[in-house]
Amino acid sequence: MSSPLVCFDLDGTLVDSGPGIRASIRHAAAAVGVPEPDAEQLRALIGPPFPRAFRDVLGVDAATADAMMTAYRECYGGGAMFDVEVYPGVPDLLAELVARGDTLAVTTSKPAEYADVIVAHLGLDKYLAGGVSGAGEGVEGKAAVVGLAIAAHTGPVVGLVGDRSHDVEGARAHGLPCIGVTWGFGGRAELTAAGAAAVVTDPAEIPAALDELRR
Known part of the structure; x- marks a missing residue:
């Protein structure tokens, strides 16, 4: 067996992985003009799948969440993942x-x-x-x-x-x-x-x- x-x-x-994820979320929020998430929102966003978590935690619409996902990946995949x-x-x-x-x-x-x-x-x-x-x-x-x-x-x-x-x-x-x-x-x-x-x-x-x- x-x-x-x-x-x-x-x-x-x-x-x-908190530092790299938080930095990438902040970058994503700024890229689409969403207010910077507070500490509790950042905590809630680590773990659940994106982009759905952006909708659930930040209350943005689907199009904004998708745009945040694109910006997030630019930052995270660009090097923040190694933090x-x-x-x-x-x-x-x-x-x-x-x-x-x-x-x-x-x-x-x-x-x-x-x-x-x-x-x-x-x-x-x-x-x-x-x-x-x-x-x-x-x-x-x-x-x-x-x-x-x-x-x-x-x-x-x-x-x-x-x-x-x-x-x-x-x-x-x-x-x-x-x-x-x-x-x-x-x-x-x-x-x-x-x-x-x-x-x-x-x-x-x-x-x-x-x-x-x-x-």
């Missing part, structure tokens, strides 16, 4: 899970073309035998990218690890549990309200939380 699959969100779970750091303890966590026989995959609402470059830039790709599933043509949202990872795997799937409510919801769409992490952009209250199976405060707690899911 193939090894168990564990899916990980990227932004706010494996990496702190990112791996959270402390994450490499040790991934190495431990691989050593004990799990297959790891990234499932992110970020476009796959960016996610692939980022995980390689940070040296995380060596842990991801399950690959990187991200948004693309006809693929949008957490449930869709989780579905891609599941379809590419022939063995059992343990669940998803993420930092936002949409991670919990995306996992649930496939009948999977989600372990929430508090060091990202969501927080315990958001994750608990969404129905996370467990909420952890340190990467070192994840192996034991995954063991509970297996039981």
